[in-house]
Amino acid sequence: MALTGVALIALTLLATAAAIAATTLVWGRFGRWRPVSRSAGVLLCEALIVLSAGLIANRHEQFYPSWQALAGTGTTTTTAVQPPARLDSEFGPGTTTVLWRPPGSAAWRLASNAQVTVPRGYLGSHGSFPALVALGGKPAGGDLVRVTARPTSKTTAATLANLPALLGADLRVTGHGWALVSSSAFAPLAVRMVEADPGRFAALALVGGPPRGFRCPPGVAVAVARTASARGALPRGVTPLTGTWAAAAGWAVTRSPLPLAAPQVLPAGAA
Amino acid sequence: MRLDGTGPVLFAAAFVVLTAVLAAAAWDRSKHYARAGLAAAAALAVLVTSALELNRLTETYPTWSALAGDSADPDRGPDPGPEPGRGSAFRSHPAPPPARSEHNTPGQGGRIVELTVAGRASGMTMPAYVYLPAAYGAGRERFPVIEATHGYPGSPKAWLRRLNVLGYLNREIAAGRMAPTVVVFPYQTPTALLDTECTNLTGGPQAETYLTRDIPAAIKTHYRVRTDRAGWGLIGYSAGGFCSTNLLLRHPGEYAAAASLSGYAEAGIVIGDGSEKTGNNPAWRLRRLPRPPVGLYLAYAGDDRHARADSLLLARLATAPIAVTTAVVAHGGHSDAVWKAMEAPAFDWLSSWLARPAPS
Numbered sequence: 333m334a335l336t337g338v339a340l341i342a343l344t345l346l347a348t349a350a351a352i353a354a355t356t357l358v359w360g361r362f363g364r365w366r367p368v369s370r371s372a373g374v375l376l377c378e379a380l381i382v383l384s385a386g387l388i389a390n391r392h393e394q395f396y397p398s399w400q401a402l403a404g405t406g407t408t409t410t411t412a413v414q415p416p417a418r419l420d421s422e423f424g425p426g427t428t429t430v431l432w433r434p435p436g437s438a439a440w441r442l443a444s445n446a447q448v449t450v451p452r453g454y455l456g457s458h459g460s461f462p463a464l465v466a467l468g469g470k471p472a473g474g475d476l477v478r479v480t481a482r483p484t485s486k487t488t489a490a491t492l493a494n495l496p497a498l499l500g501a502d503l504r505v506t507g508h509g510w511a512l513v514s515s516s517a518f519a520p521l522a523v524r525m526v527e528a529d530p531g532r533f534a535a536l537a538l539v540g541g542p543p544r545g546f547r548c549p550p551g552v553a554v555a556v557a558r559t560a561s562a563r564g565a566l567p568r569g570v571t572p573l574t575g576t577w578a579a580a581a582g583w584a585v586t587r588s589p590l591p592l593a594a595p596q597v598l599p600a601g602a603a
Numbered sequence: 604m605r606l607d608g609t610g611p612v613l614f615a616a617a618f619v620v621l622t623a624v625l626a627a628a629a630w631d632r633s634k635h636y637a638r639a640g641l642a643a644a645a646a647l648a649v650l651v652t653s654a655l656e657l658n659r660l661t662e663t664y665p666t667w668s669a670l671a672g673d674s675a676d677p678d679r680g681p682d683p684g685p686e687p688g689r690g691s692a693f694r695s696h697p698a699p700p701p702a703r704s705e706h707n708t709p710g711q712g713g714r715i716v717e718l719t720v721a722g723r724a725s726g727m728t729m730p731a732y733v734y735l736p737a738a739y740g741a742g743r744e745r746f747p748v749i750e751a752t753h754g755y756p757g758s759p760k761a762w763l764r765r766l767n768v769l770g771y772l773n774r775e776i777a778a779g780r781m782a783p784t785v786v787v788f789p790y791q792t793p794t795a796l797l798d799t800e801c802t803n804l805t806g807g808p809q810a811e812t813y814l815t816r817d818i819p820a821a822i823k824t825h826y827r828v829r830t831d832r833a834g835w836g837l838i839g840y841s842a843g844g845f846c847s848t849n850l851l852l853r854h855p856g857e858y859a860a861a862a863s864l865s866g867y868a869e870a871g872i873v874i875g876d877g878s879e880k881t882g883n884n885p886a887w888r889l890r891r892l893p894r895p896p897v898g899l900y901l902a903y904a905g906d907d908r909h910a911r912a913d914s915l916l917l918a919r920l921a922t923a924p925i926a927v928t929t930a931v932v933a934h935g936g937h938s939d940a941v942w943k944a945m946e947a948p949a950f951d952w953l954s955s956w957l958a959r960p961a962p963s
Contacts, residue, residue, distance in 0.1 A: 370627030530924035551896035595951035601929030
């Protein structure tokens with residue numbers, strides 16, 4: 333019999349009516365046990381009335397849709413340990429930077445091979461790391477996975493469109509909260525990369541610039557690092573920084589999420 | 604004795620037995636009016652017991668004074684007055700020593716402190732509870748913030764007493780699955796049984812303004828927290844799940860991500876300006892308006908039909924650039940057990956979306 337079904341409610345109401353009738357019928361009986369029989373009858377009636385009200389309310393609001401629901405969730409969280417990624421084995425205590433030449437990387441039209449650097453703690457971790465992509469420079473990536481690339485005039489946001497997915501296949505990186513740091517020479521490319529992949533990058537830091545007509549992409553924190561003597565107003569919403577690559581990358585890292593241990597997860601819902 | 608504890612329920616239950624025994628014993632010797640009195644007393648005892656137990660389960664009136672209609676929370680003890688040198692409209696209540704507060708365990712993890720937020724923008728003045736992670740006292744960093752909304756009927760005390768949020772936060776942060784984060788538990792209505800769904804009710808409480816302007820302003824004034832959008836997120840269960848989804852979609856410039864636990868796609872109330880069908884309707888927003896680049900976590904129990912259908916609808920409509928993660932527990936309906944099972948995964952997920960604690 334279903335917990336929220338009419339049958340159970342009807343049965344409970346019937347039992348309530350029966351209890352009231354029985355209590356009334358025996359009200360004058362049982363002699364010296366009368367106080368006990370009466371009290372028990374009254375309490376039974378009251379309990380059944382409250383139970384009926386509770387069942388009706390539960391049917392209406394569906395707090396506990398089934399008997400099973402009363403027993404808890406039947407689900408335990410699991411730790412989403414990330415399996416080692418393709419390139420994990422290439423890193424070791426003395427090797428934190430390797431050349432990165434995934435299949436298809438020739439189409440990126442870079443001046444030289446890209447490099448990936450993993451932070452201290454990457455090898456001992458089973459979690460995912462946000463990534464910092466640097467165009468035209470090699471700033472320290474803090475505790476993020478760092479990709480450095482030297483674009484050419486033939487490199488576009490379109491040729492680099494598969495870079496995040498390829499990085500995801502080769503290293504344990506998150507899908508969001510990334511940082512992009514670029515020299516002013518590649519600023520238009522950097523801006524288009526951020527705009528072409530909304531939700532991927534949390535921060536964009538430009539060393540010099542910004543490009544003419546620049547507007548902050550929605551949801552992305554933007555900073556421009558310039559020399560102390562630099563003049564000229566920055567576009568609205570842009571954070572001014574004094575310095576070059578270190579200032580830009582340092583700022584971008586503080587805008588990214590902390591690399592975390594493998595999270596507790598529940599099964600995903602139906603698509 | 605705490606209004607929302609088991610004490611008053613047991614006390615009232617004793618009256619249920621007492622009135623039943625009294626009626627049984629005194630019935631034959633009583634006149635008609637006295638019998639009516641005995642019956643009424645018995646009925647009243649049952650009603651009061653049921654009401655107290657319901658209140659214990661939902662934390663609708665967490666304190667005696669909340670029941671009396673006083674919106675300020677007496678739990679915090681005598682009001683120490685405005686903090687010297689602040690000159691702001693907010694009154695802060697520095698954390699009591701751990702042993703003095705029911706929520707805090709000495710020497711373990713973070714602690715809960717209380718803050719009365721006098722909302723300048725909304726006109727709402729309510730207490731709020733604030734979780735400060737263990738790292739808060741030691742460091743000089745500015746922490747990310749999560750605003751946690753409660754269900755209806757309910758109060759922020761439900762997070763603390765029914766859902767054991769302090770324990771979950773301490774555990775997830777200590778395990779490194781969550782960054783040290785400040786978590787705020789505000790009230791979302793000045794009147795316990797008025798369901799605002801965190802919106803600005805026409806001619807009523809301006810809950811949305813309170814939650815999205817006054818609370819952030821107070822937290823940014825009083826605590827070392829991040830002031831940028833990247834560092835702010837939302838979480839809520841049941842009606843609070845609707846709140847977190849709706850507030851995220853309405854204020855993507857203030858919040859980066861939200862987690863909805865058994866939440867809904869519609870307000871289910873009349874707001875007064877018809878906006879429950881439009882601007883305050885996440886499904887309508889997702890269909891008609893540009894979607895913001897935010898993270899959205901939608902969790903539900905498989906047997907919670909309404910929340911399941913609404914979560915799946917939202918997941919289908921919230922396409923790129925919104926990044927949706929869904930999470931399901933097999934069963935458990937619309938209950939505390941379900942939300943407890945969801946807490947750790949939801950907080951871990953939120954933390955992965957929020958900017959880290961940063962040097963001040």
